[in-house]
Amino acid sequence: MELKGKATRLWSDFHRLDKPQIRAFHLSWFAFFLCFFAWFGIAPLMPIVRDELGLTAQQIGWTIVASVAITVLARLFIGWACDRYGPRLAYSGLLVFCAFPVMGIGLAQSFETFLIARLLIGVIGASFVITQYHTSIMFAPNLVGTANATSAGWGNLGGGVTQFAMPVVFAFFVTILGFSEAVGWRLAMVSAGVVCLLVGIAYFFFTQDAPEGNYRDLRARGKLADAKSTRGTFRLACKDHRVWALAIIYAACFGIELTINNVAALYFADYFGMGLTTAGIAAACFGLMNIFARTLGGMFGDRFGLKWGLKGRVTWLFIALFAEGIALMFFSQMTWLPLAIATLIVFSLFCQMAEGATFAVVPFVNKKALGSISGIVGAGGNVGAVSAGFLFAGAIDWSTALLILGALVTCCSFLAFAVRFSPAMEREAWEDLQGELARSEADDENAPAGMPLPA
Template identity: 60%
Template sequence: MELQNKATSLWRNFFNVRMVQIRTFHMTWFAFFACFFAWFGIAPMMIIVREELGLTKSQVGWTIIASVAVTVFARFFIGWFCDRVGPRIAYTSLLLVGSLPVAGIGLANSFESFLIFRLLIGVIGASFVITQYHTTVMFAPNVVGTANATSAGWGNLGGGVTQIVMPLIFTGFIVGFGFTDAAAWRASMVLVGGVTFGIGIAYFFLTQDAPDGNFKDLRAQGKMQSKDKVTGAYFAAMADYRVWLMFVIYGACFGIELLVNGSIALYFVDYFDFFKGMPLARAAVTAGMIAGLFGLMNIFARTLGGIFGDNFAALWGLKGRTTWLFIALLGEGLALMLFSQMPILVLAIPTLILFSLFTQMSEGATYSVVPFVNKKALGAVAGVVGAGGNAGAVLGGFLLKSEAYNSNWDDAYLTIGMIVTCVSVLALFIRFSPEQEAEERALFEKASIDGLQMHADQANAALARSVAIVEDYNRTHPDNKA
C-alpha cells in the first residue's frame, strides 16, 4: 500500500519547514548528525585514551571492532521496529537510550570497561536506518534518491565534524576549566550525551511518521498494512537475494567509512613523520583536523551519489541506478588503493579526499536503489542493507588487528581497496522485473510532472499576489499609479 502526498521536490521547498516532509527531512539529518558525532566522538581522543589506559595496539583494534559490531544487530532490529511503531517513536527511543552509554563512557577506567561502553555506544549507529526510512516515506520516486543521500550524507558529516570539534572541546575543558587530560575527555563525552538526549525529546514533538499522519492513525484509517503483517513481510524481504547483494555492497562503502572514521587519526599519527615528536594533545588536534576532511566530504559527496542515481533512473530506469552504483563503488576501490600507497602527508591528504568522494557517492547510490527493492518491507530492506555497512566495518577491523597487518595498516588499506573493487561487480547483478521497471518509470514520470505542476501553481500564485499588490496600490494612490 503506497503512502500518499509525498514531496516531489526537495530543493525548491528547502526552507519551508511548515511542510511536514521538509521539517522531517531537517530533523532526520540533524538527529543522525548528532548520533554520528556521539558514535565517533571518542575516536579523535583515542591518542589520549590509549596513553591513559595503557592500551595495546591489539586492544585499540578491539575497541574499533566493538564500536561497530553491535550496530549490525541493532540495524536488523530497528528496521522491523520502524515498520511496527513508525520512525518517529523509533528515533526518539533510540536517541534517549543511546545517549546513556555516550555519557557513561566517562566512567571507564580500564580496557574492559572502556570496551563495554564502546560496544554499547554502537547501538546509536542504528539511527541511519531510521533516517533513510523516514525520508523514503516522505519523498516521491523522482527525488527519493537525492533526499535519502542528502539526509544520510549530512548526518555522516558528524563523523568528520567530531574529528575536528571533539579535540577542541577537550582542549576547552583543559584551558578553560583546568581539567587534566583524563578528566577532559570524560567531560567531553558527558556533554555530548546530554545534547543527544535533548535532541531525542525534540524529535518526538517536531516530526510525524508519514505525510498524512502517524502510523497508528493511518492503520486505524485502513491506509497502511496492519502490524501483524509486518513480520511476514520482513522475512519475505530477507529471502530476496538482492537484499543480500546490497548487504555486501554497503559493507564495501559505508563499512569502509566507519572503519576509516575509527582509525584514520591514529593512522596519520603512527605512519607519517610529520607527527614525530609532537606533544600528544597537539598531535590529537592536528590529526583530527586532517582526518575530519574525510567526513566533511559528506556535505555534498553523498548527495551527489543520490542525484546521479535519480538522473541515471530518469534515463535508464532502475537499471540506471544499479549501473551508477557499480561505477561509484569501482572508483572507491581504486582510490583507496591509491591512498594506501602515499608515502608523505602532502600526497596522502588529496588522495584521502578523492577516496572519500567515491566512498560517499557509493553510499548515496546504494540508498537510491533501496526504496525500490521491496516497498512492503521498507524497514527490513533498509535495516539489512544498513547492517551490511557495519558488518563490513567489523571485518575490516579484524583485518587491521590481524597478525599480518597489525603493524602495517597501509597494507591493510591496500587489501581492502582490492576487495572493494571486486565487490563493485555485484551491483550489476541486482535486477528488477520488466513489470517493475515499467511501473517505476510511470511513477517516476508522474512524480516529475506533479512536481512541475506544483512549481507552476506556486509561480502563478506568486504572480497573482504581485498583481493584487499593484492593484491595491493603484486604488489607494490614484495620483501615483504603479
C-alpha cells in the same frame, strides 16, 4: 498500500519547515549528525581516558570493536521497528535510550564498565537506518536518492566534527570551569548525552512518520496496512538475493570509509613521515568530502533513474563502486605525498558517491520490507568495516592491505548487476513518480512537469 504526498522538491523548499517532509529531512540529518558525534565522541578523549583507567592497547582495541560490532545487530532490529512502529517512534526511542549510556560512560571506573558503556553507545549507530527510512518515505522517486544521500552525508560529518569539538568541550570544563581532567572528559560525554536526550524528545514532537500523518493514525483510517502485516518482512528481505548483494556493496563503500577513517592518519604518519597534526589534516581530506560527495552519488542515481529507470540506478552504482576500487588501488601505491593526497580525494569522492548510489536503489527493492532491507544493507557496512580491519592487524604491510581492499572493492562492484528489476517494477516506479508529480502540480503550478517513460 502506497504512501501518498511525497515531496518532489527539496532544494527549492529547503526552508519550508511548515512541510512535514522538509521537517523530517532536517531533523533526520541533524539527529544522525548528533548520533555520529556521540558515537565517536570518546575517541579524541582516549589519551586522557587511557591514562586514568590504565587501559592497555589490547583493551582499547576491544572497545573499538565493541562499538562497531554491536551496530550490526542494532541496525537489523531498528529496520524492523521502523516497519512496525514508524520512524518517529523508532528515532525518538533510540535517542532517548542511547542518551543514558552516552552520559553513563562518565561513571566508568574500570575497563569492564567502560567496555559495557562503549558497547551500548554503539547501538546509536542504528540511527543511519532510521534516517534513510524516513527520507525514503517522505520523498518521491525523482529525488529520493538525493534526499537519502544528503541526510546520510551530512550526518556522517558528525564523526569528523567530534574530533575537534569534543576536545574543545573538554577544555571548557578543565580550563574555564576548573575541573580536573578526570572529571572533564566525563562531563564532556554527559553534555553530549543530554543533547541526545533533548533531540530525541524534539523528534517525537516535531516530526511525523509519513507525509499524511503517523503510522498509528494512518492505520486507524485504513490508509496503511495493519501493524500485523509487518510480520515476516525481515524474512522476506532475507530471501531476496538483491538485498544481500546490496549489503556486500555497502560493505565495500561505507565499510571501507569507516576503515580509512581509522587508519588514514597513522598511514600518513608512518609512510610519509608526517607529524600527528599534519597527518590528521591530510586524513581529514577523506572525511570532509561527505559535505557533498554522498549527495552527488544520490543525485546521479536519481538522474540515471529518470533517464533509464531502475536499471539506470544500478548502472550508476556499478560505475561509482568500480571507480572507487580502482582509485583505492592507485592510492595504495603512491609514494609522493601530493599525489597520494590527490588520489585519496578521488578515492573518497567515489567511495561516498557509491554510498549515496546504494541508497538510491534500496527504496525500490521491496516497499513492504523497506525497513528490514535498509537494516540489512546498513549492517553490511559495519560488517565490512570489521572484516577489513583484520587486514591492518600487522600481518601485512598497510600499503599492501589497501591494495587488496581496492581489488576486492573492484570485484564487488560487479555484484551490482545481480540487482535486477522486472518490467512490472520498472513501470510501478515510473507510475509512482508520475502520481507524485501530478499531485505536486495540483498544489503548486510551478512544480516540474512529468517525466517521460524511461527506456
